[in-house]
Amino acid sequence: MHTVKPDAFVLRPLAEAQPLPMLVEVPPGLPTEQALPLAREIADRDLSRYGGLIFRGLALDGADGFRGFAAGFGHPLLTYEFGSTPRSKVTQGVYTSTEYPPHQHIPLHNEQAYTRDWPMKIWFYCMQPAPEGGETPIADSRAIYRQMPPAIRERFAERGLMYVRNFGNGLDLPWQQVFGTEDHAEVEAYCRRHAIACEWKEDGELRTRQICQGVARHPATQDMVWFNQAHLFHVSNLEPETREALLEIVDEEDLPRNVLYGDGTPIGDGVLSEVRAVLDAHLISFPWQAGDVMMLDNMLTAHARAPFKGPRKVIVAMAEAHGQH
Structure with missing residues (x-):
């Protein structure tokens, strides 16, 4: 297996003059097992600086591939304990995004900030973007x-x-x-x-x-x-x-x-x-592309959900528990 150099990924702002989120473009056809070490290196270096990364072009094959990718950042995936909204388990450590009706807007929030225990990392995998709406807006909590x-x-x-x-x-x-x-x-x-x-x-x-x-x-x-x-x-x-x-x-x-x-x-x-x-003044919105994985530092970056029409499938994983007792 040939070695993939770190500069094989292109790292650039998704929107001009807006460093959140940063887009990480993965070379087409790169196997996930080769992409993961580079993705982890970029996250270790840049996630806390920017607050959010979108990996585009990953060759993930459904929920199990996503689970392996998220777990590959070095922390066991978390269960959704003491939840405040309805979710369904997709596979071990992977859940549906909040199952509120499509017409409802879910305001910006940091995951489980209503408790004293929360995940430090959260990933969203867009398996199917909605034909209309359905963005996952984000904002800089700093x-x-x-x-x-x-x-x-x-x-x-x-x-x-x-x-x-x-x-x-x-x-x-x-x-x-x-x-x-x-x-x-x-x-x-x-x-x-x-x-x-x-x-x-x-x-x-x-x-x-x-x-x-x-x-x-x-x-x-x-x-x-x-x-x-x-x-x-x-x-x-x-x-x-x-x-x-x-x-x-x-x-x-x-x-x-x-x-x-x-x-x-x-x-x-x-x-x-x-x-x-x-x-509301800090809301950053952008369209999903099928296959996108967004990785957020859950303390540095809040997320939301826009209303949508038609089918939409975005699934979620969380890791690295942090608690204040």
């Missing part, structure tokens, strides 16, 4: 942190955030699915290990509360990043009619999900409006 109004940034940093989840009742994912068990004791043990307060309500359903970071420092680069999902969990994320209808059915403490400051005080709707405005 730039978002810098641009966030200082008063909001300082409040989130100092107080942290309390995420409240009420499972089941047909309003959110059942706790059995989220924790992968029917056993109350197993759920309680998981919560103890992860600093999650849990209580079983009179109707047998589960409520959890967890105090997490509003901002974070990247362990390798030492950069500060905006790192939370307050804008997704807060009741203001619901359409006004949906919010009104829900609050007619349940008390605020029983909403499927909500977020407060870490001391339990409410976050005003206006604060989240300002947060969303900064996020």
Whole structure:
């Protein structure tokens, strides 16, 4: 087998004057086992600098090929624990992207930033781009942190955030699915290990509360990043009619999900409006090509999903667990 030189890959910005994401063009027909060492070398050198890479031209053959590629970066692939959205397992360590209806927009977020444990790396493999829409926009979490109004940034940093989840009742994912068990004791043990307060309500359903970071420092680069999902969990994320209808059915403490400051005080709707405005201003969108693999540093780069029409298949893998306990 001939040796492939590192400069066999072309590394350039996907869009002019925009270093996120960087496009890594793989020579046509290069076997994955030869491409992988070079891809890993480029990621080791450049991922933390740019935050995101798109590998284009890889000869992956479906989900198993993608799994082998993602696992080849040196960390075991992670399971989707304590998930907040519906996903299905495709193969070991590989999942569908969030299974929300095609017409819905999924706002920018860092994967599992609503917990104290998250993957440092995430890969998206576009097996079938949608004929219309369906992009996976991204954004620089370092730039978002810098641009966030200082008063909001300082409040989130100092107080942290309390995420409240009420499972089941047909309003959110059942706790059995989220924790992968029917056993109350197993759920309680998981919560103890992860600093999650849990209580079983009179109707047998589960409520959890967890105090997490509003901002974070990247362990390798030492950069500060905006790192939370307050804008997704807060009741203001619901359409006004949906919010009104829900609050007619349940008390605020029983909403499927909500977020407060870490001391339990409410976050005003206006604060989240300002947060969303900064996020929207940093959105970077681009069309998928079939076979693309996007690799993100999950702390440095947030991701989203645009609405789409027609068939679309994007699958996901995560690795390199990082926790704060």
